[in-house]
Amino acid sequence: MSETLLEVRDLSVEFRSSRGITRAVQNVSWSVAPGETLAILGESGSGKSVSANAVMGLIDSPPGHITSGTAMYGGRDLLQLSGAQRRGINGKSISMIFQDPLAHLNPVYPVGWQIEETLRIHGVSSGEARKRALELLEQVKLPNARQRLGDYPHQFSGGQRQRIMIAMAVALRPDLLIADEPTTALDVTVQARILDLLKELQRESGMGMVLITHDLGVVAQVADRVVVMKDGQVVEGGAVGDVFRRPAHPYTRKLLSAVPGQEPFRHVEQKPEVLVEAKGLVKEYLLASNPFKVGATPTTRALDDVSFKLHAGETLGIVGESGSGKTTLARTLLRLTQPTAGEIAYKGTNVFSLRGRALREFRRKLQVVFQDPTASLNPRMSIHEIVSEPWAIHAGVLPRAEWRAGVEDLLVQVGLKPEHADRYPHQFSGGQRQRIAIARALALQPEIILCDEAVSALDVSVQAQVIALLKELQKKHGLAYIFIAHDLPLVRDFADRVLVMCKGKLVEEGTTEEIFARPKDPYTVELINASPHPDPERLDRHEIA
Amino acid sequence: MTYYLTKRTLWSAVSLFGLVVFVFFMARLTGSPVDLYLPIDAPESLREDFERIHGFDLPLWQQFVDFLGGLLTFDFGQSLRQGVPALELVLRAMPTTLLLALYSIGLALIVAIVTGALAAWRPNSIFDRIATLLSLLGASLPNFWVAIVGVLIFAVTLRWVPTSGTGSVAQWILPVFVLAIRPAGLLVQVARSSMISALSSAYVKTAQAKGAAPARIIFIHALRNAMLPVITVAGDQAAGIINGAVIVETIFGFPGVGKLLIDSIMFRDFAVVQAGVMVTAVAIFILNFTIDIVYAVLDPRTRGH
Numbered sequence: 001m002s003e004t005l006l007e008v009r010d011l012s013v014e015f016r017s018s019r020g021i022t023r024a025v026q027n028v029s030w031s032v033a034p035g036e037t038l039a040i041l042g043e044s045g046s047g048k049s050v051s052a053n054a055v056m057g058l059i060d061s062p063p064g065h066i067t068s069g070t071a072m073y074g075g076r077d078l079l080q081l082s083g084a085q086r087r088g089i090n091g092k093s094i095s096m097i098f099q100d101p102l103a104h105l106n107p108v109y110p111v112g113w114q115i116e117e118t119l120r121i122h123g124v125s126s127g128e129a130r131k132r133a134l135e136l137l138e139q140v141k142l143p144n145a146r147q148r149l150g151d152y153p154h155q156f157s158g159g160q161r162q163r164i165m166i167a168m169a170v171a172l173r174p175d176l177l178i179a180d181e182p183t184t185a186l187d188v189t190v191q192a193r194i195l196d197l198l199k200e201l202q203r204e205s206g207m208g209m210v211l212i213t214h215d216l217g218v219v220a221q222v223a224d225r226v227v228v229m230k231d232g233q234v235v236e237g238g239a240v241g242d243v244f245r246r247p248a249h250p251y252t253r254k255l256l257s258a259v260p261g262q263e264p265f266r267h268v269e270q271k272p273e274v275l276v277e278a279k280g281l282v283k284e285y286l287l288a289s290n291p292f293k294v295g296a297t298p299t300t301r302a303l304d305d306v307s308f309k310l311h312a313g314e315t316l317g318i319v320g321e322s323g324s325g326k327t328t329l330a331r332t333l334l335r336l337t338q339p340t341a342g343e344i345a346y347k348g349t350n351v352f353s354l355r356g357r358a359l360r361e362f363r364r365k366l367q368v369v370f371q372d373p374t375a376s377l378n379p380r381m382s383i384h385e386i387v388s389e390p391w392a393i394h395a396g397v398l399p400r401a402e403w404r405a406g407v408e409d410l411l412v413q414v415g416l417k418p419e420h421a422d423r424y425p426h427q428f429s430g431g432q433r434q435r436i437a438i439a440r441a442l443a444l445q446p447e448i449i450l451c452d453e454a455v456s457a458l459d460v461s462v463q464a465q466v467i468a469l470l471k472e473l474q475k476k477h478g479l480a481y482i483f484i485a486h487d488l489p490l491v492r493d494f495a496d497r498v499l500v501m502c503k504g505k506l507v508e509e510g511t512t513e514e515i516f517a518r519p520k521d522p523y524t525v526e527l528i529n530a531s532p533h534p535d536p537e538r539l540d541r542h543e544i545a
Numbered sequence: 546m547t548y549y550l551t552k553r554t555l556w557s558a559v560s561l562f563g564l565v566v567f568v569f570f571m572a573r574l575t576g577s578p579v580d581l582y583l584p585i586d587a588p589e590s591l592r593e594d595f596e597r598i599h600g601f602d603l604p605l606w607q608q609f610v611d612f613l614g615g616l617l618t619f620d621f622g623q624s625l626r627q628g629v630p631a632l633e634l635v636l637r638a639m640p641t642t643l644l645l646a647l648y649s650i651g652l653a654l655i656v657a658i659v660t661g662a663l664a665a666w667r668p669n670s671i672f673d674r675i676a677t678l679l680s681l682l683g684a685s686l687p688n689f690w691v692a693i694v695g696v697l698i699f700a701v702t703l704r705w706v707p708t709s710g711t712g713s714v715a716q717w718i719l720p721v722f723v724l725a726i727r728p729a730g731l732l733v734q735v736a737r738s739s740m741i742s743a744l745s746s747a748y749v750k751t752a753q754a755k756g757a758a759p760a761r762i763i764f765i766h767a768l769r770n771a772m773l774p775v776i777t778v779a780g781d782q783a784a785g786i787i788n789g790a791v792i793v794e795t796i797f798g799f800p801g802v803g804k805l806l807i808d809s810i811m812f813r814d815f816a817v818v819q820a821g822v823m824v825t826a827v828a829i830f831i832l833n834f835t836i837d838i839v840y841a842v843l844d845p846r847t848r849g850h
Contacts, residue, residue: 056754083759091755103747108769108844118755152845168755 004072005176005208006055006094007031011069011079013050013059024050025232027068032176035202037209039223039240041216041255043459044430047232048212052178054079056096057086073176092122095169099181101161105153111164112137112149118171136167140197158322159190166197173205180212187321187486192530195222214459216259217489217532220244228252244534258464259534261489265513268314268496274347275448275480276310276333281342283328283504302328303339304504310448315474315481317495317512319488319527325504326484330452333482334368335359364394367441371453373433377425383436384421387411390443397444410439413476415469431462435469442473450482455490467494488531492516500524550837557830561823568822569612569815577601578625578813599625612819621823622816626809631816634805635824641711642794642801643828646786648717649724650779656729657775661736662763665771668741676733683730692723692796709798720797724790728782732775739774743767772843780836784829 009029015022025047032038042048053059055071055078071078073094081089095118098104106114112133119129137145140163153161162182169177179198183191199222202209211223219226219240227237228249236249247253283303303325310316320326331337333344335351344351346362354362370376377386387410388403398406408418414435425433434454441449451470455463467490473479485491491498491512498515500508500523508521519525579592579601596602600611615622621631660680664673699719700708706718743749744767752766791803802821809817841848 058750058753087756087758089756090753091757096754098747098751100747104751106748106752106766106770107846117752117757121756121758121761154846165751168751 003033004031005034005036006078006210007070007072008051008055009070009072011051011054011071012067013047013054014065014067015063016065017063023232024064025229028229028232028234030227030234030237032208032210034175034208035206036225037199037202037211037223039211039213039219039226040229041213041219041226042229043214043255043461045231046229048214048229049180050232052096052180052210052212056090056094056178057081058096087121091118091169091174092172093174094176094178095172095174096178096180097162097165097169097182099184101158101165102153104165105161107153110150110152111156115164115168115171118168122172132171133167136171137164139170139201140164140167142167157190158186159194162186162194163197166194166201170201170205170207174207176208176210177202178210178212181214182211183218184213184215188488188530188532189321189526191218191532195532198222215532216244216255216460216534220534221532228255254461256534258461259489260460260464260467260487260493261531261533263493265492265511265517266496267513270314270496271312273312274309275312277308277345278333279307279343279345281306281329281332281344282340283325283332283337284340301504303332303342306342306501306504306506308499308506308509310480310482312447313474313478313480314496315483315494317491317498318482318484318501319486319491319498320501321486321527323503324501326486326501327452328504329501330368330450330482330484333450334366335362360394364390364397364444365447366450367444367446367448368450368452369434369437369441369454371456373430373437373457374425376437377433379425381424382421383407383411383423383425386425386436387421387440387443390440394444406443407439410442411436413442413473414439415465429462431458431466434458434466438466438469438473442477445477446479448480448482450484452484453486454483456485456487463490470494488516488528489533500527550834553834553837561826561830564826565616565819565823566609568819569609572810572813572815572818573605575810575813578815581813582625621820624809624817625814626812626817631814631820632824634817635802635820638800638802638805639824639828641799642787642790642803645717645720645724645790645794645799645801646783648721649786650728650783652721652725653729653732653782654775654779656725657732657736658768658772660733661771661775662740662768664733664737665740665744665767666759666763673737677737680730680733680737683726684734685730686726688723688727688790689792689796691726692719692793695719695723696796709796711799716797720790720793720799723793724786728779728786731782732778735778736771736775739771740767743771746770769843773840776836776839776843780832783832787825787828787832 008031011028012026013024015024028047028051030038030040030051040048040052050059054066057078059066066079069079073089078086078089105111112130115133115136116126116129119132120126124132134145134149137149142148142160142163153164156164177198182198183194186194195218198209201207211218213219223240225238226240226243227234228243228251229235230251236243236247236252243252244256247256281303282301282305284299284301287298287300306325306329308316318326318329328337332339338352346365349358351362381389384404384407387407391398391403391406404421407421411418411420416432416435416439425436428436455466458466470481471494474481483491483495495512497509497511499506500515500521502523508515508519508524515524516528519528577596578599579595583592583595593602600608603611612622619632623629624631624634627634660676664676667673696708696719699705706715707713710716744762749762749766752762757766787802790801791807793799794801794804802825806818806821809821
């Protein structure tokens with residue numbers, strides 16, 4: 001790999017606003033060779049996408065300004081091109097795919113049209129473009145490609161949409177494909193298939209690939225070389241195997257050690273007391289139907305005969321992909337929705353028969369932490385108001401005079417400072433906001449906290465901190481957790497027992513060790529295998545493969 | 546989509562019925578037409594004759610039943626003032642109003658889309674600032690003032706167009722422009738802001754990454770997405786004109802529905818008021834129906850199952 005396809009050197013980009021100058025990247029250098037995959041690894045705010053956007057000419061100016069650097073491609077500096085020259089390269093020689101393909105596809109045009117557009121912009125005739133669009137959709141293995149050319153983006157699943165984006169990007173056989181978090185919002189099994197597809201296309205065409213990601217597992221699985229970014233600078237770079245096995249920079253070491261799924265299995269004595277017992281839960285939703293048609297209304301089963309027990313003080317992990325019924329189960333447990341059949345008992349009493357005082361008591365004992373701390377904290381309320389609100393609702397837990405001290409105590413417990421009580425949510429980082437949400441959940445001294453993808457939106461290193469906090473609080477207060485997540489390694493480290501859900505059904509249940517070390521159900525096996533892992537042992541296997 | 550439109554139509558029929566019932570009783574609260582049509586010192590026998598001829602002597606419920614019976618055959622009764630079927634009067638005035646609305650909203654839309662798109666391409670540019678200023682001005686100017694000043698300048702002083710009346714094309718110019726100013730001002734603002742958000746959307750980034758030229762990005766990718774809020778507001782504005790371009794119709798002597806309705810209310814010409822309200826409501830229902838269809842054409846996500 002002596003020749004270089006694209007070489008970015010000493011790139012600095014800053015964003016100027018009335019609040020000052022943000023140096024997004026400083027003196028960043030990287031290069032990629034034909035047929036090679038370079039990963040740019042970094043957490044949110046590290047500037048990992050900025051250099052790729054500069055290469056594509058996608059940095060809006062103002063506010064963005066490229067203050068130094070070059071991006072040499074085919075003897076030309078991409079950063080110096082005119083608009084017309086740039087348009088001759090974009091989509092043809094260098095193309096890009098993004099995170100969230102739903103937002104990145106135009107909602108009002110059929111997908112076939114959008115693929116044809118790439119071809120037509122670069123001079124392919126309409127008839128030829130139509131033929132190629134179909135071939136491309138077949139190449140990216142979209143089922144029923146011929147029938148689906150005229151469908152619109154919202155009619156596809158997340159994985160299918162990313163395949164369509166990929167078809168669009170590789171339409172003109174580019175030299176280089178830049179993929180910005182291409183699999184971040186996707187389920188693990190879908191992610192594995194998309195990454196396989198990218199590698200396959202790369203093998204066929206010999207294109208270079210730049211993969212921007214926060215996921216060390218993805219890097220290990222597909223990249224040849226990696227640069228690690230932090231605060232706008234490259235802290236380390238090299239072959240993936242070298243960097244992952246012998247990280248030189250402390251930040252890389254910290255990232256690698258924060259990756260979940262590396263700890264020994266926990267062996268916790270199960271307490272006999274059963275807090276929650278769900279029996280034969282079924283939840284059916286009516287599908288939209290034509291009311292003029294006679295006959296049974298079609299339904300879909302979001303939960304199909306789900307039974308399980310939650311013991312006092314344990315962590316019960318619930319894993320599954322989107323559409324598996326995890327969220328419906330959470331909503332049913334919280335009594336936010338009524339099951340079609342089955343019951344949930346809390347300490348022996350059916351939750352759905354609770355009324356008045358008893359219901360309030362149940363609600364107090366079961367608290368919840370949601371996925372998106374930005375959305376679940378009211379932006380107009382101070383932290384004091386947010387954390388003390390449960391006391392306003394459940395009168396009698398804490399007298400008003402003690403709220404201030406109570407809030408401060410909770411903030412200290414979750415690792416924040418007492419003076420944070422007077423600030424507002426936007427003044428905190430994502431991890432801190434999730435700590436606030438945990439403090440709010442703790443305010444009523446619950447027995448159970450339901451964590452619905454509670455750390456999914458956080459960076460790996462922050463994730464590790466929040467999990468450590470949850471463990472510490474569990475020890476201190478004897479809490480039981482219901483930990484709903486799609487990230488298997490995380491569940492592996494945190495949960496005592498695991499339920500695996502698929503299409504509304506409970507496919508497997510067992511201790512964490514049973515599920516991860518000796519999975520029985522084929523779906524569980526697929527899920528575990530699909531989950532990318534930055535373990536050097538596995539890395540070797542990948543390199544051989 | 547068909548199901549949705551059918552459901553809408555049925556519900557609209559229910560609201561239309563409620564509306565005519567409401568208008569029937571509200572009109573009768575204004576008092577008896579007798580007081581207006583006969584001299585104050587008319588003898589009692591004459592007043593009774595008048596009431597008997599026009600059916601005002603019957604009990605209210607009887608009048609109402611007769612009215613409903615008439616509705617089934619589209620018979621709204623006779624106009625007191627002009628002695629012809631009320632529906633005929635309204636249907637004669639309606640095309641003028643509808644055309645007035647169509648032309649002015651059409652003009653406003655063209656101005657708004659072009660100006661809004663250009664202003665959004667470079668926000669805070671000189672063009673954007675001027676466009677924003679003018680559109681704010683247009684949206685805030687009262688119709689009657691623009692109409693009077695317009696007549697003074699273009700009809701009286703410059704003599705480019707006639708002051709009033711219908712018949713020739715020239716007589717339409719001033720009313721259409723006057724009615725278009727306010728909607729155009731509002732629509733420029735809506736078009737500008739929805740274009741700005743469309744241009745900063747993720748799919749525009751994709752189009753740039755594909756190598757699409759600016760004209761393609763604006764007119765093919767962003768515009769169609771940005772049209773949805775513009776259409777909604779344009780529909781509201783068109784409904785406003787159909788409902789009552791009264792002032793403008795009066796100033797220009799335009800025989801539209803607004804003017805007819807106001808005159809009929811003044812003269813307690815109940816039959817014409819009822820027919821006018823009904824026909825206007827149907828026109829607005831058709832307008833909304835059309836907007837739903839335009840929506841479905843523009844945005845496949847609204848098409849449903």
